Amino acid sequence: MKHIVSKLTVVMMITVLFLASFTMQPNVVKANSNFDVSAESAIVVDAKTGKILFEKQADVALPPASMTKMMTEYLVLEAINNGDISWDTTTQISDYPYSISANPTFSGIGLIQDKAYTVRQLYEGMAIISDNATTIALAELIAGSEGEFVKMMNAKAEEMGLPEYKFVNASGLSNEDLGENYPEGTQPTDDNLLSARSAALLAYHLINDYPEVLDFSSKMRSQLDDQPLENLNWMLPWEDNNFAQFGYEGVDGLKTGFTTEAGYCFTGTAMQGDRRVITVVMKTNSKEQRFIETKKLMEYGFSQFSQVELFKAGHQIKDQSTLEVAKGKEETVEVEASDALTAMIKTGEEDLYTVEYKLDEKVLNKDGKLTAPIKKGEKIGEVVLNYSGEGPNTYLNGIGSQQTVDLVASTSVEKANWFVLSMRAIGDFFGNVFSSIDDFVTGLF
Structure with missing residues (x-):
């Protein structure tokens, strides 16, 4: 009997220790392979590297509504940077944007004709409250007409490498909404189109090329013609209204959108510490849902990924640390990675990354050897980072690709x-x- 009791005691002790091992683990958010958001299309991207952290039907081209204005914002900032206009440049409101502004259907500010507005005033109207008339006025100022501005939008989209896009006006309204004012060169039934991937890439360029855009997109309130401008982004740090429940740490942009065809969409961005993410949700069902789903994407991007140094500078692959040398005082030379290899990786996936050497055939002789003399630090190929996991390891078009550093000689070899x-x-x-x-x-x- 005593023998049986002692065995039961040992089993109970093992069970207690087993359970304790779980309760004593640090409170870490675990990766969820079943992560999803309630949007027809979505993406979250690391804003520094362009690494895609999650995507859902990101290549489906959909009407982006006022997210179209991100391209207008880019071209205005580019014109200012090029010296074509300045923040203090003034312009008056033509009949076309005036009619849009006066139409309550479009929630216009109510611009005044025969008044000189500065670029800054119009830009605030566009960026803060997503006003359509101020957007059209800026397009006319830069290109002379919205039709010519649309050509600039599509040319810039091609230059940026947006994979799926179609710009037919500056504001994001459908051409049917514009009636007889639809831009020359487009069709009366046309609508703008962007995929979530293209919207993220556009936002990437906007934020990185002209970070001052965030000074406007993070501004919660302003005014124009004594009319209040209140930001449509409920994720900003509101404290005095019902939007506070949607707030998220570090959010400072970027662009909301809504039309009947587009549903509720949002391109967001947030900065926490030294990391920034860009998110896109398209075709959600309500104003609230687009921010709720964006918060999910941001939390996923920040909690599940981090920038990790996977291989240090000077790293050598075991059993491949030397290469043969022809006509040298030494018959071999050591090789190593010139710099550290770092990557934005998912938590717990460090061991899924390896490196390989890709030698530059131009520096090898017909026998596959290097030829002396060789200088220390001389590039002889590349060290390529490989990933063997199941998750995404892709980048926004034209931004990133398979990561590499130079493979260099560790020492000199004289002839x-x-x-x-x-x-x-x-x-x-x-x-x-x-x-x-x-x-x-x-x-x-």
């Missing part, structure tokens, strides 16, 4: 003098002769 080369040649000759004789004799038996 051997003629005497050493002669002795080696003689040695190789007799070595080949004796090898042939040995093979011949061995073949007799």
Whole structure:
């Protein structure tokens, strides 16, 4: 009986220790392979590297509504940067944007004709409250007409490498909404189109090329013609209204959108510490849902991924640390990674990354050897980072690709003098002769 009791005691102790091992683990958010969001299309991207952290039907081209204005914002900032206009440049409101502004269907500010508005005033109207008339006025200022501006939008989209896009006006309204004012060169039934991937890439360029855009997109309130401008982004740090429940740490942009065809969409961005993410949700069902789903994407991007140094500078692959050298004082040279290899990786996947060497064939002779002299630090190929996991390891078009650093010589190898080369040649000759004789004799038996 005592023997049975002692066995039960041991089993109970093991069970307690087993359970304790779980309760004592640090409170870490675990990766969820079943992660999803309630949007027809979505993506979250690391804003520094362009690494895609999650995507859902990201290549489906959909109406982006006022997210179209991100391209207008880009071209205005580009014009300012090029010196074509300035923040203080003034313009008056033509009949077309005035009619849009006066139409309550479009929730216009109500612009005044025969008044000079500065670019800054119009830009605030576009960026803060997503006003359509101020957007059209800026397009006319830069290109002379919205039709010409649309050509600029599509040309810039091609230059950026947006994979799926179609710009037909500056504001994001459908051409049917514009009635007889639809831009020249487009069709009356046309609508703008962007995929979530293209919207993220556009946002990437906007934020990285012109970070001042965030000064506007993060501004919660302003005014124009004594009319209040209140930001449509409920994820900003609101404290005095019902939007506070949607707030998320570090959010400072970027662009909301809604039309009947597009549903509720949002391109968001947030900065936490030294990391920034870009998110896109398209065709959600409500104003609230687009921010709720964006929060999910942001939390996923920040909690599940981090920038990790996977291989240090000077790293060598075991059993591949040397290469043969022809005509050198030494017959081999050590090689190593010139710099550290870092990557934005999912938590717990460090062991799924390996490296391989890809030698530059131009520096090898016909026997596959390097030829002396070789200088320390001389590039002889690349160290390529490989990923063997199941998750995405892709980047926004034209931003990133398979990560590499230079493969370089660790030391210098001087060219051997003629005497050493002669002795080696003689040695190789007799070595080949004796090898042939040995093979011949061995073949007799």
